[in-house]
Amino acid sequence: MEIFKTENIYDLMAKRVAFLSFSSILVIASIILLLTKGLNFGIDFAGGTIVQVKYEKAAPIDQLRDILKETKYSNAVISEFGTSNEVVIRITGSTSNLTNDIGDEMNVILAPTGKFEIRRVDMVGPKVGGELREKGLKALFFSLIAMLIYVSYRFEWRFAVASILALLHDATIAMGAVSLFNVEVNLDILAAILTLLGYSINDTIIVFDRIRENLQSTKDTLLENVINISVTKTLSRTTLTSLTVLFVVATLLFFGGEIIYGFSFTLFVGVIVGTYSSIFVASSFLVQLKFSIEDFKAKEAEKLKIAKEKARNRAMYEQGTI
Structure with a gap:
């Protein structure tokens, strides 16, 4: 075509x-x-934590920001994720206590914002x-x-x-x-x-x-x-x-x-x-x-000459004349 x-x-x-x-x-x-x-840079390169939350209705982003400002996650960045009822909470840096389950903490912190489901928690340390x-x-x-x-x-x-x-x-x-x-x-x-x-x-x-x-x-x-x-x-x-x-x-x-x-x-x-x-x-x-076309053709001619010489020597060797 x-x-x-x-x-x-x-x-x-x-x-x-x-x-x-x-x-x-x-x-x-x-x-x-x-x-x-x-x-x-996302958490893969900068380090930090991502929490993906899905609400039954439109996510109350302003309320989420106000609630998180009163916690140790005050630096969190909240944005919609595809649809209005799903958000991503990005927390820069690493958590101070890795034994705590951030998902469980978020379930408690976000309880006043309505009915939701935490769908994903990804965490990468700065190192x-x-x-x-x-x-x-x-x-x-x-x-x-x-x-x-x-x-x-x-x-x-x-x-x-x-x-x-x-x-x-x-x-x-x-x-x-x-x-x-x-x-x-x-x-x-x-x-x-x-x-x-x-x-x-x-x-x-x-x-x-x-x-x-x-x-x-x-x-x-x-x-x-x-x-x-x-x-x-x-x-x-x-x-x-x-x-x-x-x-x-x-x-x-x-x-x-x-x-x-x-x-x-x-x-x-x-x-x-x-x-x-x-x-x-x-x-x-x-x-x-x-x-340069001239230089290219000269090099190609030299390669062809060397290849022919090798073929001629191989043929002479196989015939026993070398």
Whole structure:
């Protein structure tokens, strides 16, 4: 199925400065958001306790706040959780006495607010939260290093650098959106970012693979022309794949509920940004890095020469002439 006719070659590289400028604005805005507003770390990373409470009727949030202000949980933050009759009480820090059941305490404290059910109590100590945050950053770092090594081995170092720059572009903008919309950052967000990196690098490699194929067969010496042809050939495939994934993620975002909202929101933004970067940004970085068709063909010819020499020596050895 073709959405875009491959007979019409789109001159995307003629607009690469505009694409890179637009991406730079988004990245800089995201970094400013992350430095100024920061991230809303959940208990997975900040430590603390979450108590999920469901009422038979609409939750009396104002009354809950007034009651908790008179207790040791005066720093609690109360917010709706999906529906008006369900709330989440977030308590930062760790409890002083882990032998006490916070669920039992809340049953007593909230008794005057009406008929309710405590559905969930999650507690993470600050030390565990710090360890999870550190391990999450390590996971992101080592995944980027592994992708850099893989792409360098499969292609050429400029392809690897371009793909990693595109991944950093995707991750930064996705995290900027998380900060802008004050989405709670927990392990689900980390899983979404790692999923996004895998999805984006897969899309980028498909485009780069087509560029490499065309580099080997073309007589054109202008890299921009080869990239335009390659991206045009993969445009329908990239668009269809992204739309399919986006429909699924959108369903999770709008109908999946609060539990997976952070994961689906991050993926929703990431798929859009990752598709954009695979088509417009990664290839533009390749041009900016001064990739040379002549050098590429010379290296490929040298590899072919070495391979033929090895095959000839092996044949002579098998025939007993060496």
